[in-house]
Amino acid sequence: MNxxxxxxxxxxxxxDGIALVLTDHDIDVVAxxxxxxxxxxxxxxxxPDVAIVDVRMPPTHTDEGIxxxxxxRSDFPDVSVLVFSQWIELTYARRLLESPGKVGYLxxxxxxxxxxxxxxxxxxxxxxxxxxxxxxRQLLTRPAADAGLRRLTARERSILALLAEGLANQxxxxxxHLAIRSVEKVISSIFDKLDLPADTGAHRRVLxxxxxxxxxx
Amino acid sequence: MNAIKRLLTAPxxxxxxxxxxxxxxxxxxxxxxxxxxxxxxLTTVLSLVGIGLPILLMVLWLARCVPKMFRLLARAxxxxxxNDHDRRRExxxxxxxxxxxxxxxxWKSVLYGILKLPLTLVGVYLSTVAIVVGTLAVTFPVWWFVxxxxxxxxxxxxxxxxxxxxxxxxxxxxxxxxWLLRLAVAVDRALVFALxxxxxxxERVALLQSGRIALTTxxxxxxxxxxxxxxxxxxARLVAIGMTLARLEHQVGDPGIAAMVTSAKTAVTDTLDExxxxxxxxxxxxxxxxxDVALTxxxxxxxxxxxxxxxxxxxxxESIATAVYFAASELLANxxxxxxxxxxxxxxxxxCEVIVLSVTDNGHGGAQVSAVGSGLAGIRxxxxxxxxQLNIESPRGGPTTIxxxxxxx
Numbered sequence: 001m002n003x004x005x006x007x008x009x010x011x012x013x014x015x016d017g018i019a020l021v022l023t024d025h026d027i028d029v030v031a032x033x034x035x036x037x038x039x040x041x042x043x044x045x046x047x048p049d050v051a052i053v054d055v056r057m058p059p060t061h062t063d064e065g066i067x068x069x070x071x072x073r074s075d076f077p078d079v080s081v082l083v084f085s086q087w088i089e090l091t092y093a094r095r096l097l098e099s100p101g102k103v104g105y106l107x108x109x110x111x112x113x114x115x116x117x118x119x120x121x122x123x124x125x126x127x128x129x130x131x132x133x134x135x136x137r138q139l140l141t142r143p144a145a146d147a148g149l150r151r152l153t154a155r156e157r158s159i160l161a162l163l164a165e166g167l168a169n170q171x172x173x174x175x176x177h178l179a180i181r182s183v184e185k186v187i188s189s190i191f192d193k194l195d196l197p198a199d200t201g202a203h204r205r206v207l208x209x210x211x212x213x214x215x216x217x
Numbered sequence: 218m219n220a221i222k223r224l225l226t227a228p229x230x231x232x233x234x235x236x237x238x239x240x241x242x243x244x245x246x247x248x249x250x251x252x253x254x255x256x257x258x259l260t261t262v263l264s265l266v267g268i269g270l271p272i273l274l275m276v277l278w279l280a281r282c283v284p285k286m287f288r289l290l291a292r293a294x295x296x297x298x299x300n301d302h303d304r305r306r307e308x309x310x311x312x313x314x315x316x317x318x319x320x321x322x323x324w325k326s327v328l329y330g331i332l333k334l335p336l337t338l339v340g341v342y343l344s345t346v347a348i349v350v351g352t353l354a355v356t357f358p359v360w361w362f363v364x365x366x367x368x369x370x371x372x373x374x375x376x377x378x379x380x381x382x383x384x385x386x387x388x389x390x391x392x393x394x395x396w397l398l399r400l401a402v403a404v405d406r407a408l409v410f411a412l413x414x415x416x417x418x419x420e421r422v423a424l425l426q427s428g429r430i431a432l433t434t435x436x437x438x439x440x441x442x443x444x445x446x447x448x449x450x451x452x453a454r455l456v457a458i459g460m461t462l463a464r465l466e467h468q469v470g471d472p473g474i475a476a477m478v479t480s481a482k483t484a485v486t487d488t489l490d491e492x493x494x495x496x497x498x499x500x501x502x503x504x505x506x507x508x509d510v511a512l513t514x515x516x517x518x519x520x521x522x523x524x525x526x527x528x529x530x531x532x533x534x535e536s537i538a539t540a541v542y543f544a545a546s547e548l549l550a551n552x553x554x555x556x557x558x559x560x561x562x563x564x565x566x567x568x569c570e571v572i573v574l575s576v577t578d579n580g581h582g583g584a585q586v587s588a589v590g591s592g593l594a595g596i597r598x599x600x601x602x603x604x605x606q607l608n609i610e611s612p613r614g615g616p617t618t619i620x621x622x623x624x625x626x
Contacts, residue, residue, distance in 0.1 A: 013454065014456055020464060087496075088514075091514060113463070113486075114466075
């Protein structure tokens, strides 16, 4: 069965564009709305797999999308949310990451790299997470995470970043041109250095990393 | 010739009549104002020993109406005009009371009240005496036949031709009186413009100040509008073009064409990155969500570990928030590029009505406004345009603390 998606985006150009891209990839766009209020109604009515939500929507054009996303995550636990925006704000990312899994935060530009975008959408729908590389970069420069992060080698750091973006081992191996075995080894070394439990499944592992990075200062 | 003509006609000129009338009509209100001013001085003295403050408050409150009342009369009779004092409305009863005690307008009105009554009394008395005595003297040759001693001012044994001596004296008095009157009114006018009218320089400063605030606000608003237009228009369109290219890329079979589409797509993505930077320089979108959010985002984007403390209970005005944001942005960039710092702190707080931003780094110090490319001169200019100050504490060897203070209004 195809994935079912609701889009909330106030700019008609982008709303239609995204719908077309998704349809090309056999994803059903069951509703496309232009504000947070209509979004919640559509979610209630259609119960989609994923809601794709723009941050800045009427009436105040500030953080409507973030608030809508959070209320979807708390009221409809089955519905995943992919928030996207024309810029990244770490404060928003942090608020979203309070929710354990089933969330994503991407720059709108990423829709252009369609494959990665569709990939992220599937990850989020499957209960994982998708973080924009920019969000991860900002999380990694955070002072509070310093102590653990400083123990990492350059390679471990770059793999940690991909891990935080939500990528699976195979995807990381492809991206870094490494054998999956070596990726697994690097990851277990990262988990040792950060004192994280290494025995969990893929999604939960990503969440552990994100939670580590997102820990309050 | 003209001067002689003016001299001769002065006693009958409209100006003399108006000035004389002016002294009379202002004499009446001068009496209560004088009493009020005396009460003011008395209560000031009493305030020194702790009593009289409430009465003084009332006196000052009434005194603030004095300029308006005298202006009404002066405008009607002599056509004098001056502006109202522009009075800042303070909020809160305590501030209002304090501002009243410190109100220059009220105190100057009290001083005017003290000086106005004696001046007007002297003016009215002398000119009235001059008119009456002068007129009587000039006409003496006529009424000599009725009262030969001119109420004891003339030797009644003198023959009639001698009455002309008195008449000539009368003419002198009548010719002199308009100038006396003019002197009194000129002194009054000087007092009015020194004490009742607002100071021209201060008025100009206030005008310039409000103009500058309006200008910054308008500038801020237009940058915001441009940002909104770029966001809703250009940026969205570019993303849409990118999406179309992405779909095209999937659908074309020819690898040559696919490669061209891919490079077009990359160009669109790069343009979007550049555009995002430009927009951030115009009006950081994060500011729409509040200065705290914007500063946190800023700190997160920095390549240094930055700790942000934000201690403002209510959000500052938009232009202040923007100035604080850009100052913080520039200072963090300095810390990264010029001082080899490994960590920095950003601190925003409010002391009374002043917003204070301080950025500290552990770099090697030596920051100076004059340093090329430091951007400190730019920050100083921006801050000064908002009546704020830039303070640099950066000894050689560090650490550097740069503080920006801005009045919140």
